[in-house]
Every structure is written in C-alpha cells, then in structure tokens.
Amino acid sequence: MSHIYLEKPAIYSLLPKDLSSKTIYCLGSGSGQECDYIMNLGVKKVIGSDNSANLLEYAQLQYPLIEFELNDMNNLKLESNSNNIVFSSLAFHYIDNWNKLLKSVHQSLKRDGELIISTHHPIKWGAAKKRTKHKNQFLLGYQKSKTDNTQYKIWGNYLGIKKK
Numbered sequence: 001m002s003h004i005y006l007e008k009p010a011i012y013s014l015l016p017k018d019l020s021s022k023t024i025y026c027l028g029s030g031s032g033q034e035c036d037y038i039m040n041l042g043v044k045k046v047i048g049s050d051n052s053a054n055l056l057e058y059a060q061l062q063y064p065l066i067e068f069e070l071n072d073m074n075n076l077k078l079e080s081n082s083n084n085i086v087f088s089s090l091a092f093h094y095i096d097n098w099n100k101l102l103k104s105v106h107q108s109l110k111r112d113g114e115l116i117i118s119t120h121h122p123i124k125w126g127a128a129k130k131r132t133k134h135k136n137q138f139l140l141g142y143q144k145s146k147t148d149n150t151q152y153k154i155w156g157n158y159l160g161i162k163k164k
C-alpha cells in the first residue's frame with residue numbers, strides 16, 4: 001500500500017506541470033497503469049516498456065492507445081536524443097549495473113531532459129549480490145534485533161566507500 005499512498009504521489013509530483021510537448025519513456029512500467037496516468041495528464045507521447053512479455057501483453061490489452069515495447073534495463077535500447085523524460089517507478093533496484101543503464105538513459109534524453117525515478121531502499125532490497133556455492137547472498141541488508149524490535153543491525157558497505 002505504501003506505493004499507492006506515498007511513492008506514487010511523490011514520483012508523480014516530480015513531473016512538470018505542462019506535458020503537452022513532452023515525450024516520456026517509462027522503464028519497468030509493468031501493467032501500464034503509470035503510463036495511463038501520465039497519458040491522462042495530457043502528455044504529447046508516452047511509451048511503456050518492461051522485460052516481461054506477459055505484463056506487456058496485459059498492459060497493451062488494458063491500454064490499447066498507448067505504445068508498449070519489450071526492453072531490458074540490463075541491456076537497454078533507446079533511440080538517441082528522443083525523450084524529454086525517462087521515468088521509472090520502483091524498478092531500478094532490479095538492476096546491478098546502474099552505470100550502463102544511466103549512460104543509455106542519458107544518450108536518449110533531449111537537451112534539458114530529465115530522469116525521474118523511485119527505487120526501493122538499498123537496505124531493504126539491493127540488487128548487488130555475491131554468488132556463493134548454494135545461493136545468492138545480498139551484499140547489503142539489515143536484521144532486526146531478537147531482543148529489541150526497534151533495533152536493526154546493518155550489514156554490508158552501505159555508503160559504497162572503498163577501504164584503503
């Protein structure tokens with residue numbers, strides 16, 4: 001529920017008021033609701049994308065007037081200089097290599113373009129994992145104290161500072 005009452009109002013409030021000249025590309029748009037919301041704000045063009053063919057099929061059925069396409073944020077294909085805004089709600093935390101993703105987003109943005117994203121908190125859900133023999137181990141996380149449930153122990157290098 002927090003995404004409905006907190007995250008969505010917060011991320012939508014970051015959109016410019018006048019979208020009538022803007023092209024917005026949505027990354028990880030899932031079932032397409034956010035694209036529909038943005039279209040109803042009077043945007044010039046909105047394109048939804050996801051790496052799930054099933055979700056895209058569902059989104060296309062729900063919102064036949066919106067363009068949706070398969071695009072994997074791990075290997076993003078975006079036309080250069082084509083978008084005023086790249087928008088992504090609660091999807092970046094699935095991606096390990098943000099450098100590659102951000103480069104691709106950057107080259108797709110027009111002059112004065114904007115990237116608007118929300119993501120899970122890295123302590124709650126970080127993409128960075130270490131593959132051990134039997135499982136993937138998250139490199140960042142937290143554990144509640146067994147004796148005091150207001151206390152948490154954080155593991156991992158939260159600030160990403162390299163040790164000398």
Ligand SMILES: C[S@@+](CC[C@H](N)C(=O)[O-])C[C@H]1O[C@@H](n2cnc3c(N)ncnc32)[C@H](O)[C@@H]1O
Nearest residue numbers: 028029030050051052072073074089090091094
């Ligand atoms: C938590 S859902 C958010 C969906 C939508 N943005 C929303 O807020 O309702 C995350 C979405 O990211 C998509 N996703 C995960 N990994 C992805 C990837 N590598 N490339 C593109 N989309 C991805 C999932 O299929 C899913 O639709």
